[in-house]
Amino acid sequence: MTTLWRLALVTVLLLNTAAGDIDYEDIVERFKRQPEPSEICDFGMDNDLLFCDWANRNGSATQWFTGAGTLSNWLGGPPTDASTASEKGGYVFFETSALGLMADMRGQSAFLESPIMGSTGADGKCVSFSFIIDGLSAAGLRVLLHPVSEDGSPDGFDRILWSTKDPTGNNTWQEAEVLFTYSKEQRVVFEALAREPTDTYRHFRGYVALDNVALKPGTECRGHCSFEAGFCGWTNDEEDDFDWTLGRGSHNPATGPASDRTSFVHGGLEGGYTFIDSSYPRRPGDVARLTSMELQETGPDSPKCLRFWTHMYGNGIGTLSVILSDAREGQEKLLWSLSGEAGNAWYQAEVPISSLNPYKIIFAGKVGRNSLGDIALDDVSLTPGSCPTTPQIAAAIPGDCTFEIDECGWSNTGARDNTDDIDWERVSGQATRTNTQDHTLGTEKGFLMTLARNNVLRPGSRAWFLSPEYKGSENAQCLSFWYVLNEPFIDNTGPSLGALTVYTRSMDKSGTTTLPIWRLYNHQGPEWHYAQARILQPNNYNIIIEGTWGSSRANGFIGFDDITLFDGACSTTPVRATVRKGECRFDRDTCDWMNDTTERGTTTWRLATVARRPANLPDKTFGAPGGYVYFDLFNQNAAASTVRLISPVIEATDDRQLCFSFWFAAFGQGDMAELRVVRQDNNTSGDYPPEKLWTLSAGALDTTRAVWTPAQVTVEAASDFRIVLEGQATNGGFAVDELTFSDGSCSTRPDIADTKLQENENL
Secondary structure: OOOHHHHHHHHHHOOOOOOOOHHHHHHHHHHHHHOOOOEEEOEOOEEEEOOOOOOOOOOOOOOOOEHHHHHHHHHHOOOOOOOOOOOEEEEEEEEHHOOOOOOOOOEEEEEEEEOOOOOOOOOOEEEEEEEEEEEEEEEEEEEEEEEOOOOOOOOOOEEEEEEEEOOOOOOEEEEEEEOOOOOOOEEEEEEEEEOOOOOOOOOOOEEEEEEEEEEEEHHOOOOOOOOOOOOOEEEEEOOOOOOOOOOOOOOOOOOOOOHHHHHHHHOOOOOOOOEEEEOOOOOOOEEEEEEEOEEEEOOOOOOEEEEEEEEEOOOOOEEEEEEEEEEEOOOOEEEEEEEOOOOOOOOOEEEEEOOOOEEEEEEEEEEEOOOOOOEEHHHHHHHHEEOOOOOOHHHHOOOEEOOOOOOOEEEEEOOHHHHOOOOOOEEHHHOOOOOOOOOOOOOOOOOEEEOOOOOOOOOEEEEEOOOOEOOOOOOOOEEEEEOOOOOOOOOOOOOOOOOEEEEEEEOOOOEEEEEEEEEEOOOEEEEEEEEEEEEOOOOOOOEEEEEEEEOOOOOOEEEEEEEEEEOOOOEEEOOHHOOOOEEEEOOOOOOOOOEOOOOOOOOOOEEEOOOOHHHOOOOOOOOOOOOOOEEEOOOOOOEEEEEEEEOOEEOOOOOOOEEEEEEEEEOOOOOOOOEEEEEOOOOOOOOOOOOOEEEEEEHHOOOOOOOOEEEEEEEEOOOOOOEEEEEEEEEEEEEEEEEEEEEEEOEEOOOEEEEOOOOOOOO
16 A cells, blocks of 8 residues: 555544544554555565565465566566566466375465455445466466455355466466455455366476456446446447336346346345336337447457346347447447347356457347346456357357357268268267366366267378358458367377367369468377467358377377357467468378479379378378378489479568478488479579579488488578479489478588588579
8 A cells, every 4th residue: 555545544534533532443453454446566576575465364274475587487486577577576476286296185275365345335346467377287266255254254155256267378467357346344365276186287387376466446447347336437329219227126027137146146135237128118129229438459369258147038038239339440240149038047148359449349238029028237347368159149150169058050071071081079078088178167067079089090080170151351350269189198109199270161263272270280288278360261261170180099189169250360379380381291182282393204292192102101290101292213214213392482581581391201222312402482584593402312311211300401581482392213212291381590400411502503
């Protein structure tokens, strides 16, 4: 608390105390219970760390600690704070691995408590904070309302105001706000959760960290509203048919709620909501619109989740809609719409919010067929991150899905399509027979999609999961989802779980185009991970999620959950899932690499198959019998034959250099077998001759047994170019797999490769 605020509080208390009757102990106690609403606690700096007015719960063996980036590699916690983004800034954290594997009485949570506070008043309190959750032993963070009696002891059960179980990843701080009201004394509590004592990941490192914690007036939670003290800055439109009104309980047992959402769940007499009154003089089709204040644009990688509770009970219920209004361009977009009676209960709804411009949110209530059609709203909030539209039938565009009810219009492709050989399966967490629970609920009873697995599959078996058709747009869209790629036991040959790939498939006059937009291979860990992929499709399109098994299907797990589609040119998450043009693992085809062999009758580069592959060589990626390219040349003449495989055009980069990486295997008996990497400038004038970047002769290798070997070389990328894989042999050849590009230069591998450029050489 600031000194001025403390002096002002004491002055007010003294002025309101009868002369000669001053109870100094009461003043001190009340002083302790009244933290300044607008003060932010940043927990100091590394040489002066502090808890402010927050404290660990008395009697708890598990503790929050103050920390800083300078201490993080020693004691735990993130490497920087949220307020200064420096290693010297302070924060508080709970090291979740400190509990170890022992299932003792210490529990699995640490509680950080505010001072005791009095009634929030009808406007409520806004709790704002920054947080990080990272590591295998961390299980989540919750914000609790802890009722207390006059003597400071607990007074009833804690209420969960907000919670998340998702890791924030990459030491990234996220911001959140929580609005609550309570008429009695209470504490706000941050609960950091570790994994269960029996969980095998409990002994791994992990932490939950907090920074910039503030208790502010409820009006500072912009866009949030509990409707206890009014509309919290939301306004009724002047040009609609009638207004939303405030209420505490329906006057008609045949329509509307008996109490607000909080009282419905927790009991109690306090609390209100807003509703449309469909009784006289309302007529069917009348609309009331409730509009938020103007909110800041979300940014392409920072969507929000609008959560609210609705009560739609009555024979004449009409329609509730959520509309996004672009404050700059004046355009409106329908995001969510639900019609008809849903039962005499409060239900939570979720809507992803994304806007490149400042925006407003509109709740539109439409009167139904008769006067028994009151629609109520309560506890509106905005939280960081995307979320699938809930309930899924309310989505304006089908495809968002939690898979709790069904596949939401997504489907496996049929046998006639001849695109895959297995299916995706919708199963419960319990049915996976692994430690993986669903992402939506985080329980064994929740549902997710998993890649089918049985003993007759072979490496390379794949499944396609096809979305409903989406309308094309000149503006970018973003697909988000959560995934698990886990291979618990990896043998000495290396990871070979399989792959998860996302494609878009569109059709125009030239035919059907299937374009990969996101791809990850093999083991990524046991946790659920967040994913994003940008979609740029002017034509109508479908999304395809492809799962491919490697050779470790028996102990591996591939699954996804919680699909969301929202507007915005988001970046690819994680970055390693980015699909670059020219990259290829030859799982299905040659990814637009083309044979460019001009000699008549010469053998070309080929895709390896079960029936035709050299030296019985499995592919590098999955250990499958096919899934790479090779050339195998035999020529009785003295001159060796030459084959060329040329890439699609690869665009110039800001870094002006790329590292081209690949794997190769040599086979056969000819010492004259040679593999070359050539850079060919994408210039039709012929001013820039090809450059030989990398050359390797099979004579320098042991070819008695084909072995996959890594290779890489730096490629100049100041202008558009192509890569040519050039092979030459009289009796033998090379196989190539896993062609990838990464930003920046790299050392040449293997060391025996020749990298001398031969300028103006006629290749």
